[in-house]
Amino acid sequence: MVKGKDSRARKKGSNLKACRECHSLVEGDVCPMCQSSSLSEDWSGYLVIVDPLKSEIAKLMGIKRPGKFALKVR
Amino acid sequence: MAQEQQMQAETPTASVFAVKTTANQERSVANLIAMVARKEGYDIRSILVPEELKGYVLVESPMHEIVEHTIQNIPHAKAVVKGASSIAEVQHFLAPKPVVTGISEGDIVELISGPFKGERARVKRVDETKEEITVELSEAMVPIPVTVRGDIVRVLSKEETR
Numbered sequence: 001m002v003k004g005k006d007s008r009a010r011k012k013g014s015n016l017k018a019c020r021e022c023h024s025l026v027e028g029d030v031c032p033m034c035q036s037s038s039l040s041e042d043w044s045g046y047l048v049i050v051d052p053l054k055s056e057i058a059k060l061m062g063i064k065r066p067g068k069f070a071l072k073v074r
Numbered sequence: 075m076a077q078e079q080q081m082q083a084e085t086p087t088a089s090v091f092a093v094k095t096t097a098n099q100e101r102s103v104a105n106l107i108a109m110v111a112r113k114e115g116y117d118i119r120s121i122l123v124p125e126e127l128k129g130y131v132l133v134e135s136p137m138h139e140i141v142e143h144t145i146q147n148i149p150h151a152k153a154v155v156k157g158a159s160s161i162a163e164v165q166h167f168l169a170p171k172p173v174v175t176g177i178s179e180g181d182i183v184e185l186i187s188g189p190f191k192g193e194r195a196r197v198k199r200v201d202e203t204k205e206e207i208t209v210e211l212s213e214a215m216v217p218i219p220v221t222v223r224g225d226i227v228r229v230l231s232k233e234e235t236r
Contacts, residue, residue, distance in 0.1 A: 014101075045170060046101050046123035048108040055119035056088055056161045057134055060168055068105075071124065072170045074205060 018043035018070035023061075025068040033065070045071025088119055088134045089158035091141045097129045099150035104131050106148045116144050124167035130155075132164055173205050174224035183209060183227040190220065194230065 017039035018024070019031035025046075030037050047069040052058040063069065095103045104121040111118035117140055122132040131151075133141050138154060145151040177183065181197045195209035198219055205224045210217040 044125040045167070046104060047168075048104050048121040048123075049119075050108050050111050050121070051117075051119045054088070054117075055134055057120045057122060057164075057168065060161070060165065071168060 016068070017041055018073040020073050023069045023071075023073055025070055040073050042074040043070035043072060047071055088136050088161070090122075090161060090164050091133050091135060091138060091158055092130045092155040093133055093141065093145055094152040094155060095129055095131055096150040096152070100129070100131050103145075103148060103151045107131070107133060107144055107151070110144050110148065114144075116140050118144060122164065122167060124164075125170070126167070132159075132167075134161070172202050172224070174200050174202055174207055177207055177224065177227070177229055178232070181229050182212070182231045183207075183229050185209075185222065185226060186228050187226045188222060190222075195220070195227075200224075 015027060016025040017027070018041075019026060019034060019036055020038040020040055021034045021036040022031065024031055024033050025043075026032060026039065029039065031039065047057070047061070049055055049058045049063050049066050049069065052064055052066055055063075058064070061069070093103065093107070100123045104123050107118065107121050110116070117136055119134040122134070124132070133144075133154075135141050138158065142154050145154065177197060177200055179197050179200060183195055183197055185191055185193050185195060190211060194212040196212060197207055197209055199208040201207065206221050207224050207227065208219050208221045209227070210219055
């Protein structure tokens with residue numbers, strides 16, 4: 001019940017936006033990876049890829065570079 | 075390609091370890107774990123913070139000791155939970171279900187936030203792609219359809235099948 005309210009409150013303090021195309025979390029207005037300007041402030045789930053070559057999770061998500069990603073972007 | 079295959083053969087398979095953190099500090103702990111791993115060259119491959127799992131972060135690494143060593147000086151990271159999970163066990167976190175799953179037309183719901191907080195309503199339409207639902211407030215004199223986010227309602231009763 002509190003979950004939705006809580007996640008919004010937490011996002012308020014974060015200035016990261018998620019790219020709707022590649023799910024990357026970025027700070028500016030354009031995704032530096034895919035040059036898309038379709039960014040969303042409404043995202044949830046957080047994933048940090050440190051080693052994309054060895055990571056099984058990166059393979060499952062189809063991620064080929066290190067960085068921060070959102071699991072779900074609305 | 076051949077180099078990648080060779081690397082895969084040499085790479086020990088990773089498990090997923092849960093790290094207990096202070097509530098609401100999961101993202102900062104994940105960032106710090108990644109920073110320490112890069113700086114010290116520890117074999118940590120990824121850090122996962124699912125929205126559903128409050129107070130924990132999931133760390134992909136081949137060994138429990140590596141994770142334990144990494145979190146030693148990280149504030150808000152309390153301990154590594156004993157035991158490991160396989161990648162398959164955490165795979166469902168990677169593709170979260172739409173929030174409207176389980177809500178269907180005709181259900182009676184209660185709005186739990188927003189201007190209609192506390193009001194009861196009947197679901198008229200469910201939009202899975204936008205994760206929105208259209209409801210009609212039960213106590214309104216004139217039934218006006220209101221479209222709200224799927225995560226601000228709680229299902230009170232399912233539609234009765236006649």
